[in-house]
Amino acid sequence: MERKRSDEIADTLEGLIFDGTFEDGQRLDEVQLADRFSVSRTPIREALQKLSQSGLVEQIPHRGVFVRQPGAVELIEMFEVMAELEAVCARLAASRISDEALEDLNATNARCALAVEAKDTDGYYTENERFHAILYRQSGNSFLELECLRLQRRLQPFRRVQLRLRGRLKQSMAEHEAVVKALEDGDGLLASNTIRDHVAVQGEKFHQLFAILKPAAE
Amino acid sequence: MERKRSDEIADTLEGLIFDGTFEDGQRLDEVQLADRFSVSRTPIREALQKLSQSGLVEQIPHRGVFVRQPGAVELIEMFEVMAELEAVCARLAASRISDEALEDLNATNARCALAVEAKDTDGYYTENERFHAILYRQSGNSFLELECLRLQRRLQPFRRVQLRLRGRLKQSMAEHEAVVKALEDGDGLLASNTIRDHVAVQGEKFHQLFAILKPAAE
């Protein structure tokens, strides 16, 4: 499967923005990037436009594109929306989910538990993402599923950071189990509230972390 | 305020897709469009990429971009998500809304009523959009507000069609008033449920309309 060069570049740039190589407000010079990737300006511009649509950079006509890292307030807002979207997924899933998917959720949770035991953060992270992805799918609404995946992807780097907090992994797992339990009981409201808190707490935890890290960076 | 030519083209193309000039599955030929707009392929490509990100067209590498009109199922899904997002806005707004904004909502509703009297569909539509926009804003979450506006914009052409249905305008107005009432009482749950039904019914109505119009088009 061949992809376009501009797509690869978009992915690479996305990574560079996520990991902080490009800091907030920095202008991304087209010719510099073209030189760096050994291509012309054309695919660079296409890549930047794609990032602009995702909200990772801001494009100002005749002035250039600038990295746009979300601030604390915006992050909290995004986590709030993520929490609400997942809550919707859970409520809808409660009446639409299949037995097979419930089984799948349990299996995923079991693998999560193994990863926690083994202190395998990466493994936990993968399974965690899978857990949420199943939930999105089981909302029975493909459009909602896609929107959730989109936002999840956007928040990915920030979710990851806060998993380091002591004891968060075990608590997170317990919350997952509570969600599955509620879904098994067909209790949409409970499932909805549980997952909302589960996600919202991540935003709050991140906020704390942010408050700690920010002064240190200056 | 100077805009880029490619942005204008994107808007124009969006309109042409909305009003059905380009039908579903049709390939959008770059050179043809370039000729039509009297520009080179470059701004055309930029415009098409933008539309691709919005989901109005699908871009298949080395094959071209194709118009992608949402089918009945996808539309219902989108309306369901819109309903849920607005429900979230209402719930959040119930505890965050300002007296001033409440006043604004009432004023907008009053103008809606006038438009209904005058059979001014366009006027009603404008005020209706404003009503919802205020609600998004009063969620107190800018990110949520933007997401709502984005989806609203996407559904715009389909919302408009279903307003023609007999008696829908009056009923819609009554629902608006019920939402404001609930917000004034600080009853987030009621406001949430009311607005959800208000939006969801639009999706259902549209579905009916779709079922009627579809056979006629063939």
Place this chain on the structure above:
DNA sequence: GTCAACAATTTTGTATACAATCTGGAAGTT
């Protein structure tokens, strides 16, 4: 010394030229 206007440079936006890839059909083989 400060501010304003203007020119030079840099950078973005668009046009054109070229390369890579896909589509469709004709020719040839089994």
Place this chain on the structure above:
DNA sequence: AACTTCCAGATTGTATACAAAATTGTTGAC
């Protein structure tokens, strides 16, 4: 006759060239 191969045409993706706009630096007047 059906299937495969390969070539020609068309179309997308990328490179380069040019035009328009903005930033920056300099000069000159007050």
